[in-house]
Amino acid sequence: MQTHRRSLLAASAGLPFATAHAQSGPIRLGVLYDLSGPFAAAGSQACAIGTEIAFELFNERGGVDGRMAQAVNADSQSRAEVAINEAERLVSQERVDVVMGIYSSAHAVPLSQRMQAANKILWINSAIATAVLKGRNFTNIFRPTVHSDQYGEGSIRFLAEHCERATRIAPSAFKLGIIYEDGPYGVGVATALEANARAAGMPIALKEGYAATAPDLSSLVTKLRRERPDAILQVGYNPDITLFLRQAKAGGLRTRMIIGHGAGYSQIDRLTETFGAEINHFCNVDPAATQMLDASRLTETARGLQTVFMERYRAKTRVNDLPPHASMGFNNAWIFLEHVLKPAVREGGGNVESLRRAALGVDIPVGGTIQGYGVKFHPPGHELSGQNERSLAVVMQFENARARVVWPTAIAGGPPVMPLPASSPFALR
Numbered sequence: 001m002q003t004h005r006r007s008l009l010a011a012s013a014g015l016p017f018a019t020a021h022a023q024s025g026p027i028r029l030g031v032l033y034d035l036s037g038p039f040a041a042a043g044s045q046a047c048a049i050g051t052e053i054a055f056e057l058f059n060e061r062g063g064v065d066g067r068m069a070q071a072v073n074a075d076s077q078s079r080a081e082v083a084i085n086e087a088e089r090l091v092s093q094e095r096v097d098v099v100m101g102i103y104s105s106a107h108a109v110p111l112s113q114r115m116q117a118a119n120k121i122l123w124i125n126s127a128i129a130t131a132v133l134k135g136r137n138f139t140n141i142f143r144p145t146v147h148s149d150q151y152g153e154g155s156i157r158f159l160a161e162h163c164e165r166a167t168r169i170a171p172s173a174f175k176l177g178i179i180y181e182d183g184p185y186g187v188g189v190a191t192a193l194e195a196n197a198r199a200a201g202m203p204i205a206l207k208e209g210y211a212a213t214a215p216d217l218s219s220l221v222t223k224l225r226r227e228r229p230d231a232i233l234q235v236g237y238n239p240d241i242t243l244f245l246r247q248a249k250a251g252g253l254r255t256r257m258i259i260g261h262g263a264g265y266s267q268i269d270r271l272t273e274t275f276g277a278e279i280n281h282f283c284n285v286d287p288a289a290t291q292m293l294d295a296s297r298l299t300e301t302a303r304g305l306q307t308v309f310m311e312r313y314r315a316k317t318r319v320n321d322l323p324p325h326a327s328m329g330f331n332n333a334w335i336f337l338e339h340v341l342k343p344a345v346r347e348g349g350g351n352v353e354s355l356r357r358a359a360l361g362v363d364i365p366v367g368g369t370i371q372g373y374g375v376k377f378h379p380p381g382h383e384l385s386g387q388n389e390r391s392l393a394v395v396m397q398f399e400n401a402r403a404r405v406v407w408p409t410a411i412a413g414g415p416p417v418m419p420l421p422a423s424s425p426f427a428l429r
Contacts, residue, residue: 006292014425026070027063027341027350027419030099033331038080038212042264043325044078044103050329051101055306058337064345069337076107084114086287091120098123099335103325105148105185112141114165121355123340125332126325128262129188131239133387139380142359144332146287146391148185151261152192153154154285155233158395158407158416160200161256166418167256169230170382175205175330177229177255178246179220181236182209189235190237205229212237217244221251231257238264240398242274249278256419260394262286266324278425280399281317281417283406286324290331290370292405292413298367305334306370321402331371339364339375367391372411385393 005303031051043371052071059068072094076083083104088098099115100123102108115122116138124132124143128151133143137171163174178193180186188211197204205227210220217240224232230256234241265271265284272279290306299308309330313322340358341350348354364375374390394406397416406416420427 007264027067027345028070028072028094028096029341030074030087030094030096030101031071032074032076032086032090032099032101034103035073035075037076038237039076039078039103040268041270042103042105043126043262043266043323044076045214046267046323046325047101047329048073049313049316050309050326050331051125051333052188052329053309053316054330054337056274056312057308058334064342064350068338069341073218076104078104080104080107080110084110087111087114087299091118095408097121097218097350098336098355100333101125102127104183105132105188106183108132109184112136112138116140119352121352121359122378123336126328127182127185131184131188133384135383136385137380138386140356142377142388143386144335144375144377144391145328146393147387148188149166151189151235151285152194152196152395154393154395154407155193155259155261156196156200156202158283159231159259159283160202161407161409162416163230166416167230172201173197173203175203175227177205177224177227177232178207179232179234180209181212181226181240181371183212185263186212186235193233193235193261196234200301201261207233211244214241214243216247218247218251221253224248225251225253226256228256231255231259233259233261234265234266235261238270240413241265241271245275245279245334249425254426256428257283257370258420259283259285266401268321268323268398268401269319271398277400277423281397281420281424283395283416284324284403285372285393285395287328287392288371288396289322289324289403290327291322292396292403293372293392294411297366297372297411298370302368302370305330309370320424324396326373329373331369335362335364335369335375346353364390369391384396 033048074086098121103126119414122141130147160171343374344354344358366374373392396403397406404413
């Protein structure tokens, strides 16, 4: 680990990318995602495709005064040590000043420390653990997407708002079962769920973590059956979610609602391939996939980007209902390219300091991005410096391999179906 840190620090003495290459040459940016391993199908590939479309569109529209943005791609392979090695290679060998992407919070935590120490920019498109930024006072790490505290807030506020109307159980008696993979992502969301539940006076029947690579979750199913929570809140990736749901069904686990929190639960197509209509009326908390939003609530510029992005993603993948991670990949890469890179190169030559200044100057109003939220980063000195203060997580509900927003109520497409209907194999009988 120390070797990586020393190498990154040494590389930071190199020339900024805008002066290290001919002024007419491409602007090279590191792009790091999990293109293989279990995280790939859990959302990272969708994020990478969205990012690819952002680069293509940015360059088609002239880049920065004719200079193209060139993605120097790397594969984290769903392993933290590989992510660190690849970031090291991008900085020290490929001589990039920016690394963007980063699907997993388990990768983002160590990478943020190393990129800050190396005086490079880390632009996080996906990894959501609050711990990546909270209390670390970084100046070079930026995250336009949501953080895990917002996931916990979304789930609990949604349930508190609807449980009594839908189930005739008051929030003070509506029991929760919180289960989560025990990495930074799972722990961050689960901690936020617990804190928000306690603040709302909602009882927690069970809160338990597990390894994302666990081969058997039947003991967790047994504990949940014994505690009989009214809602099960899971935080996990695709393999552990699939294992849990299979064993929950086989074990006769029943509840009133199942809510996921991004990652594996955002892959509606993969869950549908495995479970079909059995996942109908499950909910998920995440930034909205752009097609879930009322386009009239977006700015004219954002509507135009929304249309082009959806057309191109569907053409590349033949997936009709885009996963949220696809929108995250495009949206957050576009924010960097259009609103940070372009002004930084024009006004300050594109070195790290000019990129930092440009990022802190971004001021996009609500409705100004394809995911509906605005962008304004907390400044240095704030406990969440580098986090987008205008990011927004929504609660969406699945039906027939599609999702619709059901919370916040102000932008929802209607009330949720709650509790799970009798047709669901997970519904209380």
